[in-house]
Amino acid sequence: MEIIISKEYFNKAITDVSKAISNKTAFPFFSGIKLVASTDRLTLIGRDSDIIIETIIPSTIKVIQVLNVYATGSVVISAKYLLEIAKKLPNDICIKVDEAQVATIQSEEIVIKVNGFDPSQYPSIPEIYETKHAEIQCSDLIEMVKQTTFAISKSNSKPVLTGVHMTFAENHLQCVATNSQRLALRELPIISNIHGSYIVPSTSLNHLAKLLSSDDRLLQIFLTGSYIVFQTKTITLYARLIEGIYPNVSSLFPKVWNTIITMNTNLLLKGIDRASIFSSEWKNNNVKLAIKKGEKLRISSTATEVGQIEETQNITTINGEKELTISFDGRYLIEALREIKEEEIKISFGGAMRPALIEPLGNSSYVHLISPVRTY
Template sequence: MKFIIQRNHLVDSVQDVMKAVSSRTTIPILTGIKIVASEEGLTFTGSDSDISIESFIPKEEAGDELVEIKETGGIVLNAKFFGEIVKKLPMDTVEFEVVNHRQTIIKSGKAEFNLNGLDPDEYPHLPQIAEDKTFTIATDLLKSLIRQTVFAVSTSETRPILTGVNWQIENGLLVCTGTDSHRLARRSVPITLDDSENVQAVIPGKSLLELSKILDDSNDLVEIVITENQILFKSKHLLFFSRLLEGNYPDTSRLIPQESKTDITLHVKDFLHSIDRASLLARGERNNVVKLATLEGNSVEISSTTPEIGNVVEQVQCESITGEELKISFSAKYMMDALKALEDGDIVISFTGAMRPFIIRSVNDESILQLILPVRTF
């Protein structure tokens, strides 16, 4: 195998596939990146058996030569060392050659590295996926979907199914839900599925976070393929596979209150900043609890107290308050996470009592919903 490549393309592809490589794998060859040179271009693969990422660099694109293939072939190189080497090569072009017994020579300018490689035939094959349930989403919308739901998944392995985001497709609507049983984040978008039947998949939160890091901010379409135990995201020169979580996702629709006793409308940024300030003195407390109380004249009082440190009180002006008086306590962190997931503008917070879950929605966008369970403090 022998090729010459522009360093920036090499670095981008290697960094993308590195996101799937784990140093803690029980399969030694998976600590490496598989590189295959073909007549069409270069393919890089990284995997930890839960996530697999394949990045392709074509020989040429838009009339520019990206890689010059002199000899086809393949090799598996240690991801950690190879990743560090390509980042620090001195020149813009890199010459790559595999000689006897998988000895790999990497040259750039006056720097020359020799790495011992492994047999690419021993590298596990990527999942073969039947592409009968496919749909497309714009890249920037997909990144928003992930950002607005993945933060609410559980980090505890006691209920593994809750460490993933539930994707449900029904009647042309994709509904993404994340919950850790103390809070819930939901976002829905209309899609066109080739197959009209309903589809459900629980995608590990970790997979979605890694996918989001790789995707660029564009409105290019990402093709998504869902099977029984795998999901595949296909963008321009990238394949991202993730296994799905097994088990039944709880029916979260029953958690969402259908009516409210108190509705507060206010500006999301003003409210977020006041919660942030109130949480400054609550950080040592369990769950950093802040309190909210409605006041006369369309305002609310945000407060928190930590006996050994002190207390903070702040009034926030609201657009409107309707319904019953209210005093409620909740986690500042959960509230700030939820508010950051909503777009800028006005929000409505709907309460059904001091000990019942409450929901937060954007005034202008019904597709995003955040739910938080209050904390008992009195």
């Protein structure tokens, strides 16, 4: 293999694929990046046991020659060193690999030799069958990731809850994340002939959202064996599915609401954030909400021995019972409200001991269910 490549694109590609590489891999191959030089492109692959990221640098980008391939071939080189090399070399980079897998990397007066791994030992990439596939706007996917992944369980005791449950139907996608105390659900219209439900690790989805650039418009989704595959023109991310049965969440939504209010999203978010000053003393970051005479919402928290905070905010509209006192985990409220971009929200309460439903006013494609906490 022998190539000359523009530093800028090489550096970007190495940075992208190295996101898949964990520092504590037991399998030395997975600490490396595989470079494959074909006649018209350089393919780079980084992976660990749960994720594979592949990116392609074509010979020309916007009519500028960014890659010259003098000899095709492949090599696997330590990601740690490759990252530093790609960042610190000043200019176009020449890479030449000999039969002993020693890569000689040159730029101006600088000569680097790195011992590579034998690429034939590198595990193969799952094949993609294109019959079943879906298509989604990248911006929608990014929003969906932000609105769900925060709500997953951080504990590994129930592995299925560490993922986002993606349910594909004809031209429709539903994504759910929950840690049992709160649940985020986002619906999306997509172009799809996939039918089925898959649990996707939230870390892989977060990587995907970060990799998508403003240039990317459309994302293709495929399923292959144990992977779900997300593909743009330049990047392919394979996320290993989490095995197991996801809980049936539809039964969690109360059928009857006692009180439904609407309020300003951002003012409520700021109020909850302030009340959290004193809520950290509690295991559940208790923030107390109290509706008084159907006109005002009092937000308060107390840290014994230290202090207390309270404020009142206007309720825009109210339906149902006009008095209610309920406590939530302040962090959960903040995380849910932060991802709502609409100015007004609707909150539906089923009573002090039942979960409340938060949704943007006039848009039920994103809903958030949150259980109250006990205050004793």
